[in-house]
Amino acid sequence: MNLLELQGIRRRYGSVTALDGVDLSVAADSCTAVVGPSGSGKTTLLRIIAGFDAADAGRVVLDGEILTDGTKAVPAHRREIGYVAQDGALFPHLSIAENIGFGLPRRDPGRDARIAELIRMVDLDPAVLGRRPDELSGGQQQRIALARALARRPRLMLLDEPFSALDTGLRAITRQAVARVLRAARITTILVTHDQSEALSFADQVAVLNEGRLLQVGAPRDLYLRPRTPMVAEFMGEAIVLPARVGAGFADCALGRVPVDDCERQGAAHIVLRPEQVKFAEVGEKDLQHASTGYFGKVVEVDFGGSVCSVRVRLLDGTGEIDAHSPPLRLIAASIETPRLGAIVRITVVGQAHVFPLDARS
Amino acid sequence: MTGAAILVSLLALLPLAFTSWAAIRTGWGTAAALIFRARVGELLVNTTLLIALAVPISTALAIVLAWLTERSDLPGARLWAWLVVAPLAIPAFVHSYAWVSIIPGLHGLFAGVMISTLAYFPFLYLPIAAALNRLDPALEDSAAALGLSPLRVFIRVVVPQLRLAICGGALLIALHLLAEYGLYGLIRFDTFTTAIMDQFLSTFNGPAAYMLANVLILCCLALLATEAAARGDERYARIGPGAARMPRRAKLGRAAPFCLLLMAAVTLLAVGVPLITLARWLIVGGAGIWRLDQIGAALGETVLLAGIGGILTTLAATPMAWLSIRAPNRLQRLLEATNYIVGAVPGVVTALGLVTIVISFAPFVYQTIVTVVAAYVVMFLPRALISMRASIAQAPVELEQAACSLGRSPMQALWAITVRLAAPGAAASFALVGLGITNELPATQMLAPNGVQTLAMVFWSFSTELDYAAAAPYAMIMVLFSLPLTSLLYMYSKPAASR
Numbered sequence: 001m002n003l004l005e006l007q008g009i010r011r012r013y014g015s016v017t018a019l020d021g022v023d024l025s026v027a028a029d030s031c032t033a034v035v036g037p038s039g040s041g042k043t044t045l046l047r048i049i050a051g052f053d054a055a056d057a058g059r060v061v062l063d064g065e066i067l068t069d070g071t072k073a074v075p076a077h078r079r080e081i082g083y084v085a086q087d088g089a090l091f092p093h094l095s096i097a098e099n100i101g102f103g104l105p106r107r108d109p110g111r112d113a114r115i116a117e118l119i120r121m122v123d124l125d126p127a128v129l130g131r132r133p134d135e136l137s138g139g140q141q142q143r144i145a146l147a148r149a150l151a152r153r154p155r156l157m158l159l160d161e162p163f164s165a166l167d168t169g170l171r172a173i174t175r176q177a178v179a180r181v182l183r184a185a186r187i188t189t190i191l192v193t194h195d196q197s198e199a200l201s202f203a204d205q206v207a208v209l210n211e212g213r214l215l216q217v218g219a220p221r222d223l224y225l226r227p228r229t230p231m232v233a234e235f236m237g238e239a240i241v242l243p244a245r246v247g248a249g250f251a252d253c254a255l256g257r258v259p260v261d262d263c264e265r266q267g268a269a270h271i272v273l274r275p276e277q278v279k280f281a282e283v284g285e286k287d288l289q290h291a292s293t294g295y296f297g298k299v300v301e302v303d304f305g306g307s308v309c310s311v312r313v314r315l316l317d318g319t320g321e322i323d324a325h326s327p328p329l330r331l332i333a334a335s336i337e338t339p340r341l342g343a344i345v346r347i348t349v350v351g352q353a354h355v356f357p358l359d360a361r362s
Numbered sequence: 363m364t365g366a367a368i369l370v371s372l373l374a375l376l377p378l379a380f381t382s383w384a385a386i387r388t389g390w391g392t393a394a395a396l397i398f399r400a401r402v403g404e405l406l407v408n409t410t411l412l413i414a415l416a417v418p419i420s421t422a423l424a425i426v427l428a429w430l431t432e433r434s435d436l437p438g439a440r441l442w443a444w445l446v447v448a449p450l451a452i453p454a455f456v457h458s459y460a461w462v463s464i465i466p467g468l469h470g471l472f473a474g475v476m477i478s479t480l481a482y483f484p485f486l487y488l489p490i491a492a493a494l495n496r497l498d499p500a501l502e503d504s505a506a507a508l509g510l511s512p513l514r515v516f517i518r519v520v521v522p523q524l525r526l527a528i529c530g531g532a533l534l535i536a537l538h539l540l541a542e543y544g545l546y547g548l549i550r551f552d553t554f555t556t557a558i559m560d561q562f563l564s565t566f567n568g569p570a571a572y573m574l575a576n577v578l579i580l581c582c583l584a585l586l587a588t589e590a591a592a593r594g595d596e597r598y599a600r601i602g603p604g605a606a607r608m609p610r611r612a613k614l615g616r617a618a619p620f621c622l623l624l625m626a627a628v629t630l631l632a633v634g635v636p637l638i639t640l641a642r643w644l645i646v647g648g649a650g651i652w653r654l655d656q657i658g659a660a661l662g663e664t665v666l667l668a669g670i671g672g673i674l675t676t677l678a679a680t681p682m683a684w685l686s687i688r689a690p691n692r693l694q695r696l697l698e699a700t701n702y703i704v705g706a707v708p709g710v711v712t713a714l715g716l717v718t719i720v721i722s723f724a725p726f727v728y729q730t731i732v733t734v735v736a737a738y739v740v741m742f743l744p745r746a747l748i749s750m751r752a753s754i755a756q757a758p759v760e761l762e763q764a765a766c767s768l769g770r771s772p773m774q775a776l777w778a779i780t781v782r783l784a785a786p787g788a789a790a791s792f793a794l795v796g797l798g799i800t801n802e803l804p805a806t807q808m809l810a811p812n813g814v815q816t817l818a819m820v821f822w823s824f825s826t827e828l829d830y831a832a833a834a835p836y837a838m839i840m841v842l843f844s845l846p847l848t849s850l851l852y853m854y855s856k857p858a859a860s861r
Contacts, residue, residue: 050763050767051766051767052763052766052767075766075771075772076763076766076767077765077766077767077768077769077770077771077772077774077775078769079767080769081767082767083763083764083767085760085763085764087760089758089760089761089763089764091761091764091765091779091783092783093783102765102768102778103768103769103770145764148764148768149767149768151768152768152769
């Protein structure tokens with residue numbers, strides 16, 4: 001059952017269109033990530049759902065209740081929607097306990113117990129309750145902000161890039177902790193982020209927003225393996241987009257004949273492969289001369305990155321020279337088997353390529 | 363909020379507008395006769411010379427002292443830095459009182475320039491010292507690496523970087539010199555402000571006073587324009603990421619004793635003379651000068667006026683401060699600029715305008731607390747505005763939104779978050795305005811209700827009757843009131859590291 005329905009949300013700031021008719025359904029007890037480059041309108045969308053900002057048109061329906069209908073809107077404090085901001089937005093003049101208990105009635109006899117329960121829920125030492133927000137690290141502040149938002153058992157939780165201010169190691173740990181807490185509490189969540197890997201690991205449903213429009217909505221695996229447009233493909237991770245001739249379940253492209261996931265399609269199309277689908281192994285000059293079949297390339301750049309390396313390969317033509325017409329391929333390899341610069345490699349493709357739908361334009 | 367801000371600005375503009383209108387109503391012939399006369403020329407020469415001498419001397423003194431306390435290994439630099447700021451705790455007319463009671467013959471331009479410099483140079487010292495502290499030493503290192511001697515580095519790299527601080531401080535001092543009454547009254551040095559007061563208090567000659575007031579307004583606008591032009595639009599912010607290193611201190615070596623002597627001399631003249639004189643009069647006067655009923659009454663009335671004025675001014679500044687943080691736009695910037703200009707106008711002009719308005723339209727409030735408090739609000743609005751703006755900036759709108767998402771209504775969120783966070787700034791605004799009112803003389807003299815005598819007024823009447831001993835307790839109370847605020851001012855001007 002869908003908990004939240006967004007229908008035709010529009011918002012303009014002067015001459016800038018922030019949101020241009022966004023429709024989105026969010027299932028109960030699920031987690032949806034809205035991803036997009038900065039300026040795509042994702043924070044505006046979140047603020048409209050939270051009630052901080054008004055839409056010009058469209059409806060927000062939560063659990064059957066209409067929260068926003070055109071310019072009419074239920075104010076934020078009557079929506080029962082939790083919100084965690086980018087920097088946590090803890091109240092600097094209140095202690096941690098007072099921050100967490102801010103949304104709880106002051107005379108509630110179970111207030112202290114609830115605060116203690118929440119601090120345990122976000123895996124922090126109850127000793128921090130007496131401290132001030134500025135005495136906590138960034139990751140701890142974010143957990144407190146989450147505990148504060150959870151205190152009122154919101155119907156929906158909104159997270160506005162809550163991990164982006166944290167450094168790399170802490171970001172992953174905090175993200176996993178937050179995801180665990182939210183799933184345990186069975187709270188429907190919408191996360192806004194510009195980090196695709198965060199979206200893929202965090203969410204059950206990912207929505208890609210660009211220039212105020214949703215390009216594609218679906219399960220993380222679908223978006224990664226079957227993107228509808230090259231833009232979505234590239235936004236969800238490294239992608240090798242190639243022109244091809246498609247027919248009978250195969251595509252003929254610069255990497256040879258590759259099976260595709262669309263048996264119906266015929267004629268010219270664009271296909272996409274993920275770098276991990278393209279395998280390559282170093283060969284000697286002799287192998288290249290004696291080979292009658294197969295596709296070869298020359299390593300023109302090696303970018304060492306720790307456990308894996310990024311390798312740039314130019315395809316060779318029939319005469320063994322670099323083919324000036326085909327673009328360089330950016331591939332990945334485990335560091336221990338990375339070829340040296342200038343090596344000749346044989347290229348093979350694993351699995352199926354994805355064919356972009358006919359009407360897709362960048 | 364916008365409506366309230368516009369209303370406050372228009373009300374603040376009224377006295378100024380009335381003074382100008384009164385001049386226009388007089389007619390060109392009369393106006394010309396009143397303006398182009400020897401007396402106005404004499405006042406103009408006095409005022410111009412005063413500013414042209416006192417401001418550059420203060421600037422030079424402030425740069426030298428700031429360099430010594432912030433950038434040299436002067437022994438006891440922290441203590442000297444406090445002492446250099448201390449003259450601000452002594453109202454200008456108390457400085458004057460001290461000097462004239464030691465040297466009764468002191469008067470004229472020389473006395474005016476000397477006492478003005480001693481009383482006001484910390485207004486330049488504070489921003490210059492702060493700027494020297496914040497300057498990135500990498501700039502000086504680079505200049506030295508390019509072959510400049512230390513002195514040339516200071517002149518070509520450091521002093522230009524101090525331009526904003528110097529312009530701001532110089533403007534503040536010049537505006538104070540235009541508005542100052544008590545300091546010059548005691549040493550019989552005539553400026554526009556003292557002349558307007560004389561016109562008003564002795565033979566109320568309306569048109570003549572208005573003409574003088576208008577020339578004073580023009581002087582004030584000329585100063586504002588000069589400062590805006592001198593400030594320029596160069597970029598002074600540090601270029602590049604990261605934090606600046608702490609500047610290193612220059613070795614004074616054999617010059618140290620001379621520098622200490624300079625420090626001691628300045629401290630003696632600017633702090634020692636007023637305090638020693640005050641102490642001497644307190645001793646000479648003995649128990650007889652402590653007429654507790656009179657002092658108590660003056661203290662009570664001063665605290666009452668300062669309290670009401672502080673609260674109302676802070677309230678009046680709130681809408682404008684709110685707009686400038688939460689919804690800045692062109693209208694708000696215009697309103698803010700209007701208020702700074704109105705606040706720059708000397709108190710006598712504001713008071714004169716208010717008297718005219720009140721007599722013409724609401725004679726029943728003439729010589730009531732309403733009029734004098736209205737004058738305070740107009741005069742001290744910029745002070746309140748600066749504090750309130752900083753305090754509202756302490757409470758970003760995101761925190762209010764967070765409170766709303768936790769179930770508080772917008773009004774509850776405003777109360778629980780923004781009001782609480784802005785409270786220290788509002789208290790600072792209240793204190794700044796209250797202190798300004800405590801030490802205010804000309805507007806209070808002109809507008810205070812019959813029978814009301816503030817500390818400054820009683821002090822003034824004793825001083826002008828040459829009863830210096832009887833005036834001493836009032837001066838002492840005013841100094842004691844000013845001390846905490848002066849130390850606050852000093853601490854705010856320091857970077858966080860040295861606090």
